[in-house]
Amino acid sequence: MTSLPKPDIRPADPRFSAGPTRKRPGWSLDALSGAALGRSHRSALGKAKLKQVIDLTREVLEVPDDYRIGIVPASDTGAVEMAMWSMLGPRPVMVAAWENFGQAWVTDADKQLPLNDLTLLTAPYGQLPDFSDYNGSQDLVFTANGTTSGVKVADYGFIPDDREGVTICDATSAVFAQELPWNKLDVVTYSWQKVMGGEAAHGMLILSPHAVERLESYSPPWPLPKIFRLTKGGKLIEGIFEGSTINTPSLLCAEDHLDGLNWAKANNGLQGMYDRADANAQVIWDWHEKRDWIDNLAENDAERSNTGVCLKIVDPRVTSLPKDQQAAFAKSIVTMLGEENVALDFGAYRTAPPGFRLWVSGLTPIDDVKAVLPWLDWAFETKIQELKNA
Ligand SMILES: Cc1ncc(COP(=O)(O)O)c(C=O)c1O
Known part of the structure; x- marks a missing residue:
């Protein structure tokens, strides 16, 4: 794939941190x-x-x-x-x-x-x-x-x-x-x-x-x-x-x-919280299932989290690198999307395998989850091109 055009829709709120997490919609x-x-x-x-x-x-x-x-x-x-x-x-x-x-x-x-x-x-x-x-x-x-x-x-x-x-x-x-x-x-x-x-x-x-x-x-x-x-x-x-x-x-x-x-x-109680978290996580699962470069860190689908969705890069151009360079590659994507104010603080935890963790619980609007994914594709392709040219 050649480099992708930069997406033009940004999540309304770039906060995807797994803790502290973003507040409920409309909070002030x-x-x-x-x-x-x-x-x-x-x-x-x-x-x-x-x-x-x-x-x-x-x-x-x-x-x-x-x-x-x-x-x-x-x-x-x-x-x-x-x-x-x-x-x-x-x-x-x-x-x-x-x-x-x-x-x-x-x-x-x-x-x-x-x-x-x-x-x-x-x-x-x-x-x-x-x-x-x-x-x-x-x-x-x-x-x-x-x-x-x-x-x-x-x-x-x-x-x-x-x-x-x-x-x-x-x-x-x-x-x-x-x-x-x-x-x-x-x-x-x-x-x-x-x-x-x-x-x-x-x-x-x-x-x-x-x-x-x-x-x-x-x-x-x-x-x-x-x-x-x-x-x-x-x-x-x-x-x-x-x-x-x-x-x-x-x-x-x-x-x-x-x-x-x-x-x-006021927003459908506990069931509403469950349903929104499930729907948000499903958006990410559907996206990564159609991609060769990224996968869920959870090996068993039934055990995949619907709050902090953890993702690993599986593209051989990255997985063939030494571990510290894999981590640096993933981190460069996190930095890039942070600088674009698209997604903040979504890097894998420091002791986890290199990758990403997007917090998508029942307080995250689904449109923000949908909006962040093309940016991940874009950042990945951009960084892969840089790797090739290095
Ligand atoms: C599963 C789990 N346990 C414990 C903690 C620590 O939580 P706290 O900082 O609220 O003590 C965290 C923080 O992310 C966590 O995810």
Whole structure:
């Protein structure tokens, strides 16, 4: 192919970053005008705002009535680690990882926590590990959607409903885009800045009754810092799940998350979020299926993510290059489209195979997804010509 003409339609919004992600359509700072700024988070108003986040989360995310929902410090990482440090220890533990963030929980379990009976289920980028050894007697830590590989858990059937172990699911890039089977999940965590485009600050920690049982019946032998403590005197601190946060939250961020939740509610709720993410991802899948130079990083179609769609360059003119040059080639495309203000921050994660990651959850207008693809073709052909001429 000779070089392609430069496309003339740009996405209206070039932000395709996988975190923080773009905000909902039509967002402006006016959305925050009702924030309880300068007020105590323990005042009636502050607490009401936090309780509203919890109540609206239950409604929009369709969280079962008997699950607790809490706002916790330190974003998704804080929520996952407080669950791991508070609950793990009494049973054998399995940690599954198939990309960068799952690997972080492996490091926690393997190198930081003193766990006696630990099994790691791992897989390379593009694949899921084999979950068949999980039989419900172990505790399990896993990500619902591997953000840096674009591979999601497509079938949670391997988790028995009547398990004794607790399942800790980092769902930060899955929630509000992929259905979460609540009966399989005891701890679900996520942040506001990922699928809901909110401001980054806090984590959400959702607990099943089984998770609460664990918290109330087990006290870990290691010290727990105050920001990890979910129980007092062997009882769950219920206030955390009613808006009395452990320490000071940002009421500005809370307002922003309320705005995102209200937008989702007004736009066909959870199903609307699922449908828009699916339709957006499908646009990219249909595009790469017609191309020889690019493919989905996920090897199994059923496991392809509909939030951070991860793509790898498969053209032999690129794959025959040494790895660092492949990465430089992909990066030159990211830089080129950034300079054109077509797409920003969409490079593959630094530890992932060279390529791209386009965030397309339920807040991204489909026309922007359609508009970015001809630019990728154009940038690829332009860079291939440069490579030939070098
Ligand atoms: C799957 C997953 N887990 C954890 C994190 C870390 O999230 P946070 O920065 O909210 O702590 C990320 C961030 O992208 C992620 O994608």
